[in-house]
Amino acid sequence: MKPIGRTLWVVPGGHIPLYSTGKEPRCTSNDSLSVLNATDRDAHLQITIFYTDRDPVGPYPLDVAAERVRNFRFNDLINPEAMPLDTDYAAVIESDVPVVVQFSRQDTGRAENAICTTMAFPGE
Amino acid sequence: MTEELVNWSGSLRFTPGRIERPTSEEELSRIVRRAAAEEKTVRPIGSMHTSSPIFVTDDILVSLAHLRGVASYDPGQSEATVLPGTPLHVLGDALHAHGLAVPNLGDIDVQQVAGAIATGTHGTGRSMQSLSCMLVGGRLLTAAGEIMAFSIEEDPEFVRAVRVSLGTLGIFTALRLRLLSAYDLRRREWCTTIDRCCLHLEDLIAENRNFDFYWYPRSDTVKLRTWNRPGEGPDDIPYATLVEDRTGPAHRMLSKSRSLKFHEMEYALPAKTGYECFERVRTAVLEKHRRNVGWRVLYRTVAPDDSCLSVASGRPTVTISLHQNATLPFWDYFRDIELIFVEYGGRPHWAKKHTLKADDLRPLYPEWDRFRKIRRQMDPGGVFMTPPLYDLLEGGE
Numbered sequence: 425m426k427p428i429g430r431t432l433w434v435v436p437g438g439h440i441p442l443y444s445t446g447k448e449p450r451c452t453s454n455d456s457l458s459v460l461n462a463t464d465r466d467a468h469l470q471i472t473i474f475y476t477d478r479d480p481v482g483p484y485p486l487d488v489a490a491e492r493v494r495n496f497r498f499n500d501l502i503n504p505e506a507m508p509l510d511t512d513y514a515a516v517i518e519s520d521v522p523v524v525v526q527f528s529r530q531d532t533g534r535a536e537n538a539i540c541t542t543m544a545f546p547g548e
Numbered sequence: 549m550t551e552e553l554v555n556w557s558g559s560l561r562f563t564p565g566r567i568e569r570p571t572s573e574e575e576l577s578r579i580v581r582r583a584a585a586e587e588k589t590v591r592p593i594g595s596m597h598t599s600s601p602i603f604v605t606d607d608i609l610v611s612l613a614h615l616r617g618v619a620s621y622d623p624g625q626s627e628a629t630v631l632p633g634t635p636l637h638v639l640g641d642a643l644h645a646h647g648l649a650v651p652n653l654g655d656i657d658v659q660q661v662a663g664a665i666a667t668g669t670h671g672t673g674r675s676m677q678s679l680s681c682m683l684v685g686g687r688l689l690t691a692a693g694e695i696m697a698f699s700i701e702e703d704p705e706f707v708r709a710v711r712v713s714l715g716t717l718g719i720f721t722a723l724r725l726r727l728l729s730a731y732d733l734r735r736r737e738w739c740t741t742i743d744r745c746c747l748h749l750e751d752l753i754a755e756n757r758n759f760d761f762y763w764y765p766r767s768d769t770v771k772l773r774t775w776n777r778p779g780e781g782p783d784d785i786p787y788a789t790l791v792e793d794r795t796g797p798a799h800r801m802l803s804k805s806r807s808l809k810f811h812e813m814e815y816a817l818p819a820k821t822g823y824e825c826f827e828r829v830r831t832a833v834l835e836k837h838r839r840n841v842g843w844r845v846l847y848r849t850v851a852p853d854d855s856c857l858s859v860a861s862g863r864p865t866v867t868i869s870l871h872q873n874a875t876l877p878f879w880d881y882f883r884d885i886e887l888i889f890v891e892y893g894g895r896p897h898w899a900k901k902h903t904l905k906a907d908d909l910r911p912l913y914p915e916w917d918r919f920r921k922i923r924r925q926m927d928p929g930g931v932f933m934t935p936p937l938y939d940l941l942e943g944g945e
Contacts, residue, residue, distance in 0.1 A: 442839055449767035481875075499766040499842070503808050505873035506766070506842025 428462045429522035432547030435515040438473075440499055442510035443533035451532045455498040457517070457544070460524040461488040467521045473507060474514040481505060488523065517544065553609070556597045556658075557809050557874045559901075564591075564609035571614045573687070573695055573721045580719070581693035583608050584931050591934060592715045594663025595635060597656070598899040599812060601936040602667070602714050610719065612662060619722060621646045626727045629686070632662030632720040640799025648727045649798050652676040652758065655846075657803035662720040667899040668712040668858045670867070671802060672848035673758040673775075674819075678860055680711040681853050685724035688717065691927040695721065708915075709922045711855040714898055716937060717926045731777060733757070735801040738772040738788035742830070745770045748787065749823060753849055756781050758802070762844040763826075765833045771844075775801060809874035810843060813882040813901040814867055815894030816859035819849065822866025825892040829868060829885055837881050843871035856919040859895040867897070906943035 441453035461467040466489050472482035484501050488494045498507055498515070507513065517525055528541035552563045565588070570576040583590045588607040596603070603609070612633035621628035621643070628648055630639060636650075636657040643649055652671035659669060670678035685699035688710065696718065700707045710717050745752070745761055752759050758775035772788055774781060778795055794801060817825050826847055833841060846869040850860040859865065870885055872878040882901055889896075895912050896902030910916045920941065927933065933941075 449769050452767055497767075500764075502842055502873070505875045506840070509839045511839075 427522045429460065429524040430546040431519045431522055433517040433519075433523075433525040433544040434547060435517070435525075435527045435544045438498065438513040438515055438527075439511065439529075440507065440509045441529070441531040441533050445532050445535055446537070451537070452497075452499065452530075453532050454530050456495055456528045456530070457498070457515075458493060458495045458526040458528065459486075459488045459517075460493045460526075461490060461519075461521065462524070463521045464490050465521050466490050467519045467523050469517055469519045469523070471501075472516045472518075474516070476512050481507075483518075553593075553596065555599055556595070557599050557811055559599055559811055559874070560601055560604060562601075562604045562606075564605050565607045567609045567611060569611045569614055573689065576610065576615075576689050576719065576721065577693045577695070579608065579610060580689055580691065580931065584691065584693065584929060587929075588931075589934050590719075590931055592632075592662070592719045594633070594660030595658050597659045598663065598667065599901055600899055602898065602940070604936060605934045607934075612660065612719070615721065616660075618642045618646065621648060623647045623729065626729060627684070627724060628727060629722050629724045630661055631722060632660065634661045635659070636661060636664060637799070637803065640797070643727065644730050644797050644799065647730045649730045650679070650682065650725075651728050652679065653799060653802040654679070655803060656806055657799070661723060661725075662715075663899075665711065665723065666713055666715050666720070668855070668860075668897070669899065670848075670850045670860070671758065672760040672850070672867075673756075674753050674849045674864070675851050676758060676849075677851045677853045678712075678855075678858055680855055680858060682725040682727065683707065683711050683723055684726045686720060687722040689719045689721050691718065691929060691931040699724070706922070708854055709856050709919050712857040712898070713919075713923070714857075714937065714941075716923050716932045716941065718932070731798050732795055733775045733798045733801040734778050734781070734795040735792070736774050736790060736794075737792035738774070738785050738790050740770055740772060740785070740788035742768055742770050744787045745772060746823070748785075752785075760846060760848040762846055763830060764844050765830075765838050766842050768834070810871045811874060811878040811882070811901060812869055812871050813878075813886065814846075814869040814897040815886070815889035815892075815902075816850065816865045816867045816897070817889065817892050817894045819864035819866045821892055822847075822849075822868070825866075825888060825894070826868055828888045828892075829870075832885060832888060836884065840876065841872060841881055843873060845870055856915040857898070857913060859897060862914060869897075869900075905939050906941055909940070 470483035525544040850865040
């Protein structure tokens with residue numbers, strides 16, 4: 425299979441909703457990434473988080489096995505530190521092999537749940 | 549100029565007047581005698597994993613790092629005498645080589661054995677006492693600079709006091725430990741929901757040699773951890789997903805390597821209201837702290853003991869630990885939850901974050917006055933006492 429994706433991706437509009445309704449963890453409000461690694465080599469990702477009023481934090485290491493997809497929530501990132509909820513941020517995702525990155529937000533702060541999703545911006 | 553010292557998490561920084569690194573009891577004795585003559589204080593340090601200021605001093609800091617290893621062992625009696633500066637993970641391997649093992653360990657094993665014992669460090673398990681209860685004898689360098697041998701056979705009352713004494717009765721130079729024959733444990737980790745964990749909690753505690761759970765504030769889920777001798781304990785936990793399954797020498801299964809640094813507050817609570825307290829903590833975190841708190845909360849059990857200042861003294865115990873990344877603010881979170889712990893009669897871990905002073909602590913420990921009397925007899929001049937320790941152990945008249 426031809427390599428699919430890029431090694432640099434950007435999510436500029438991050439903001440993990442603070443409030444949730446419904447049964448958790450399924451209904452926990454969250455920002456998440458879906459990462460497809462269609463190559464035959466494991467992908468080693470490094471995510472750097474940028475904020476409006478303080479220095480960037482990272483890298484957050486994350487691995488995606490060869491020929492696998494992995495979903496993870498920004499809410500659960502802990503290394504090097506937990507991200508604040510209800511705070512604007514941007515994420516820069518670097519990978520050592522081409523991957524495809526999709527960003528999603530689930531907001532269950534009100535009973536009428538909202539989900540939006542979009543492709544992350546691919547860098548060069 | 550003396551170097552600045554920083555504890556494991558980076559929350560404590562201080563520069564002692566000087567740092568001594570004795571290689572023998574005799575050298576340590578000279579250090580303490582000289583300090584007493586100069587009216588200086590002496591504090592021993594271990595691996596500085598402690599995050600309360602019990603070891604902080606402007607005067608003389610004594611590292612016991614050169615006093616390490618197993619001095620003697622007796623597999624027939626399941627005992628060994630070890631040196632104070634031996635890290636727990638080194639101790640585990642050394643004991644294993646002699647067919648011996650510690651009954652239990654905490655989640656982290658980088659502490660030195662004397663520090664772990666003197667601060668009442670513990671693991672989990674309803675029938676498992678704190679590490680301090682391994683101590684049945686040894687040698688102590690007193691404030692007069694003299695070596696004092698002690699044993700549970702000759703003076704059990706003193707052993708009950710010295711087990712958890714924060715280095716205020718003297719400095720351990722040898723510790724005789726009551727151990728077990730070397731054994732294996734099967735360590736398993738499982739993911740499930742908080743509701744299922746709560747529903748089965750009593751069974752999980754009762755049916756496993758060691759059991760604890762982590763609660764994750766950002767997803768309201770839990771990780772269960774069980775340790776049993778091979779062939780013992782439940783075959784399965786049908787309402788949870790198994791994510792780790794390993795078997796090996798006990799000391800290597802009980803602890804896990806931790807590279808990510810964190811601040812920690814832990815309180816020991818009466819077991820009968822432990823889960824009720826946890827639910828109060830969980831609610832408070834979800835309603836007030838989830839914006840800034842992503843790290844897990846740890847729920848463990850400890851068997852009662854009779855050490856004067858053990859957090860499990862005289863009562864079956866549940867401990868609840870709060871964690872926060874070392875790079876993030878923690879006091880607002882810890883202080884708020886501490887109010888709940890105090891309401892439930894909680895006793896703070898001596899080596900972790902808390903704000904209690906002697907007047908708060910005295911009503912929590914039935915043998916507080918007895919310990920204080922022994923401390924004053926052992927160290928009338930306060931050679932081992934610093935301002936933080938006076939705040940912690942004196943007062944409360």
